[in-house]
Amino acid sequence: MRSPGPTFGVEEEYLLLDADTGLPAPRARAVQAAADPEPALGDELDTELLQAQVEVATPVCGRLDEAVAHLERLRGAVARAAARVGCRVAATGGAPLSTGLAMPVTPQPRYLEMRADAARLVDEQLINGMHVHIAVPDRDAGAAALAAIRPWLPVVVALGGNSPFWDGRDTGFASWRTVVFGRWPVSGSPPYTPDADSYEQRADAVLATGVIPDRHQLYWHARLSESYPTLEVRAPDVQLDAESAVTLAGLCRALVATALADGDRRPPNPPADVMQAASWHAARHGVAGDLVDPRTGKPAKAAEVAEALLEHVAPALAETGDTERVTGGVDRMLHGGTGAERQRQAAGEGGVSGLVDLISFGGPSRLGGGENDEVQR
Template sequence: MRPGPTLGVEEEFLLVDGSGRLAAAGPEISEQVEDLDGQVEHELRRCQVESATAVCDTIEEVVEGLHALRDRLAAKAAEQGLRLLPSGTALMADDRPPRFTPDVRYHRMAREFGGIAQASLTCACHVHVSIPDAATGLRISNHIRPWLPVLLALTANSPFHNGDDTAYASWRHVLWTRWPSAGAPPHFDSVDAYESTVEALTTVGAAMDRGMLYWDIRLSAHQPTVEVRIADVLPTPTEAALLAAIVRGLAAQALDADPVAKPAPEVLRAWLWRSARDGLTGRCVHPCTGDLVPAWQAVNDLVASLELGDDAEFVEQALAGVRASGNGAQRQRAAHDKSEQMTDVIDALAWSG
């Protein structure tokens, strides 16, 4: 029995050379990866690539699709002496500013947003869940919204930036929220309210168009999906699929339940800051109570509340793996602690298939 709506997962990666420095080969590598069940696309910077699975019914299809895409990208990168790096932020400092991908839209973004665009080099994981209509998508968005800090804590994978430990588990989240259209979405009472907000953002230029609505949850501009964008890119396909299964469980739950909380935007922003800082090693806000609790308690309570259907066994096993080895941020720091060399972190993270 199919456990719920269909899924698609997008992943963004960095390309680095043998010394760990960013490599401006994204467009060339993207164009060489063909004939896949999924797609590979250009990203904002030449040192990035993005992949997207085909529409998937099962979590097994998600894992297989992500593996295949990563393997092909890593193989093409290796042909040029490069490595595919699933990290939310750049690990090594570089005196050369990463170049923008030659694209009219990307260069317009650079002109319009200046230093924000120049400093925005981050990699995320986005989960698409199929919806029948916009109203259903907003119901799902409202339901997932208070759980965003828990999802962020689970998926944090960017403690280092340009050679330094930021003291955050997800520095990507901090960097990303500088965009004027980024952050947690409002709680929307209607499709009209959503459309009015979109119009206000695009009218003032905070977003050039719907594709630049950078909320942590949004209605897709091109597909009949709601897109959850809270996570750093994950170290492995299994962890990305774990996120997808939990998001699908929340989407199914939203059809039968009201949101557990409706935090004001400034309050939810503070909740997310705490999760970006602590990740899984500290505390995050439990949306059911508003109290700070150990992050794992909030994760366990979230998963226990979901009817996961055929995804249940996969989620249990994948969560056990994260409990045993830590999330991406914990594993990055553990790799660095061995010799205090960023190259050890890159060696631990780089995808080799």
């Protein structure tokens, strides 16, 4: 059975950790080779910018339970392949530990060009996101939907924060990945584009500067896909577990479905600097304090803003039968902790080994405790 809402797919990026040390391990090609016995993977496992990362993508889904099943299948298969080469797979938005040495770049022309153009920045791309592709009828509808979901994207950043640690230290941020990714020339909040013409003009103007080589480096929190007939939401960190990932996927789909249903209704258009401030604040605090309320541009308690978002998308969630699952998932994030809060709790209770055990899947680590088994806070 297909859901009455738009179809969607989920991409997840993972970090490869050495099973003995918990440090990033540049073994992506070895993991790919070790995945051959895994019929569950097929061609759904891919490399990423750095060789300590891999990416998976679900097939097109119509229902959230389909997406959960695919993500659990993919995570299990990748974990088994990684274990064959001495790795664990970590679902964290940023590498919590680092040797300080640069990870090798995957030897593809585009990635090598990025390394030559922005060496230190590429070295620090040990960050992992979650991308949700939601089907749109055409690029006009997609651009209008992008304009409509734009004010709510900082809330998705906050709910999706899962990268509090970096280089052995607590950054103080819920999503340090958002900060690292924000260093690229084109990143953060997307521009206001009410139709396809305005979107294409904005993208073409950026390309005309010569600063980025192609549209794949339009690293906005959401954008129109150049490969599929979809709107791609890129705001959240990769999530600790498949159920959290599907909560955010369902929320993003409902946002787009709501925008498509609103048709010609003109959405709010917060100024770019307000959007930047709202996104930074969301990355800094997650849902632990206030968020910028997109309806007013003023601070409000995170739970109230999340509730406003759920109210905004309630008809779309009801239409697809996702109300209980998505609202329950958001409630768990608000009251049980987002990934960032759960990581801090694990580090506080179990040190490095406890943190690595939380963020990794595929069996227990071989890390031993000791006097240095703690993350600096």
